[in-house]
Amino acid sequence: MTQRIYIIGAGAIAGHHAEAIARLSTTGEERPELSITDAHPAALAAFAERFPWVKTYPDTASMLNEPAQADDVVIVATPPVAHAELSCLAFRSGRHVLCEKPLAMNKAEADRMLGAAREAGKLLGCCSSRFAGLRTTAAVKTLLAEGKLGRPYRVNWIQRRQRARTGIEYQPSSRWFLQPAISGGGTLMDWGPYDIAGLTEALDPVRVDVLDAWMADPLTGHPLQAEVPSEVEQHVGATLRFHLTDGGAVPVHYERAACCHGGERSLTEIEGTAGAVGWDWLCWDGQGDIVRHDDTLGEPVTDVIRVTDDSPGLMDKPIVYFLDAVAGRTSPAIVGDRAAFNFGILCAIYDCIRTGEPQTVAREGAY
Ligand SMILES: NC(=O)c1ccc[n+]([C@@H]2O[C@H](COP(=O)([O-])OP(=O)(O)OC[C@H]3O[C@@H](n4cnc5c(N)ncnc54)[C@H](O)[C@@H]3O)[C@@H](O)[C@H]2O)c1
Incomplete structure (x- = not known):
């Protein structure tokens, strides 16, 4: 089955993630199917122009509405204030979550995210792995x-x-x-x-x-x-x-x-x-x-x-390491x-x- 990746937030770091995901196919793997949404239509439109091969959605709920596959990954790439809420939403949709750094706004939010991951039986990863390994x-x-x-x-x-x-x-x-x-x-x-x-x-x-x-x-x-x-x-x-x-x-x-x-x-x-x-x-x-x-x-x-x-590369590490972790391979993913x-x-x-x-x-x- 084709690997599916969903990004929430179509700003600066989302562009790096999309480039990293496109590069995955140069290692002989099939390019994952990538979807994206953003709270601001102008940001989404600019992203769509830059990456025409990526599917766009007007909001997170409609993007995560399709039934989850076991190894689906959601990248939360918004400012930190939305990390906890969106990560929990993604876990509830039955998907793994790779969240941008910092993981959350405070410890209570991080604990809530970890709890939601455990409840869903999915992995919570953090992009602080950019210089790991x-x-x-x-x-x-x-x-x-x-x-x-x-x-x-x-x-x-x-x-x-x-x-x-x-x-x-x-x-x-x-x-x-x-x-x-x-x-x-x-x-x-x-x-x-x-x-x-x-x-x-x-x-x-x-x-x-x-x-x-x-x-x-x-x-x-x-x-x-x-x-x-x-x-x-x-x-x-x-x-x-x-x-x-x-x-x-x-x-x-x-x-x-x-x-x-x-x-x-x-x-x-x-x-x-x-x-x-x-x-x-x-x-x-x-x-x-x-x-x-x-x-x-x-x-x-x-x-x-x-x-x-x-x-x-440093922008590739978070998704490469996280996909390894999702597949059960040893990896420096955090x-x-x-x-x-x-x-x-x-x-x-x-x-x-x-x-x-x-x-x-x-x-x-x-x-
Ligand atoms: N810019 C970098 O070089 C960089 C590097 C590493 C990590 N990060 C991290 O990535 C995250 C995003 O940073 P950025 O630089 O891409 O920010 P940005 O300002 O370029 O983009 C953020 C995007 O998120 C969207 N957004 C905000 N709230 C949303 C919501 N609730 N739902 C959907 N979309 C929403 C905004 O409309 C915007 O398009 C931050 O946690 C940051 O620390 C950024």
Whole structure:
């Protein structure tokens, strides 16, 4: 039977999904049948002009009305405010759901989505898998598993950009990114899902404590920032403690900025008693470095290994990995408990900032 995929929301990311789905057929597979709907007729019409091979529907209910096939997939590609409601609707129609990041607006919504998935006996996946399954990250996991770094005692995950605000410098047409009632938050909701996915993939924690956290919205002279009062954080940081499967715990310094006045920086590094490793956790252009530091006869030694990444492109990963998971194949897809756990860590950072109190998120069940 032909694979069927349905997209709700015909905006910027839907175009990337459609291109990724079209590319599936270049690997010898039959191209899935793709349907799409959008709340705004103009957005739907523009999409139809760009992708004439895609079936369009005036609303979600009519699109999901046809009887479901066992492996049907719905991609929820709207702003976050609609993720929970539309995902639950899609589960009730008997379909698997791949939801855009961030998974939801808050923890209660994410729990509701997971509950609806379980009730329907379907998979809930999150598109925070865009940088999952990279060879660089796999190499780091192997170093940790083989004890090559000794006991890990410090992790730095620092990603700072000076002017890269979504809704201002990037995709200024989608101002909703700056409105928390629609986006759920700022750069922590926008980029945090990828950061947390990278950190949890590398370290595989069973529990995460948020010990301290802060956020800010730096002022700039950009005319768009003056025009619409900015309501979301563009710079966020947290002191986390990751509890590992071997019973150990490691402190994680986390920082993400889409806007800051200090310098730009990217540091993705684990330090252990026997060595340290830094790695390219994005591999934008299909290549990335693994930087190892250790000690040979009392001298610090640094080795840089460049690897070619053969995983699907970053916009292809979410659907490729999710279709693997739906078919029961092993895949780096971020689904079910894992998606809820990762999202729970983001929510705990916000809760720590809001309450001033430490928070704990435990991974439930096995994934
Ligand atoms: N733009 C990117 O580069 C990018 C990258 C990765 C992930 N995402 C994520 O994808 C999601 C959508 O972002 P975008 O950039 O495509 O936004 P967008 O503003 O380009 O498009 C969103 C579309 O959703 C439609 N929509 C809103 N509510 C709807 C509803 N209830 N039912 C049907 N359609 C509805 C809007 O009319 C609009 O066409 C967000 O969660 C975002 O974080 C975006």
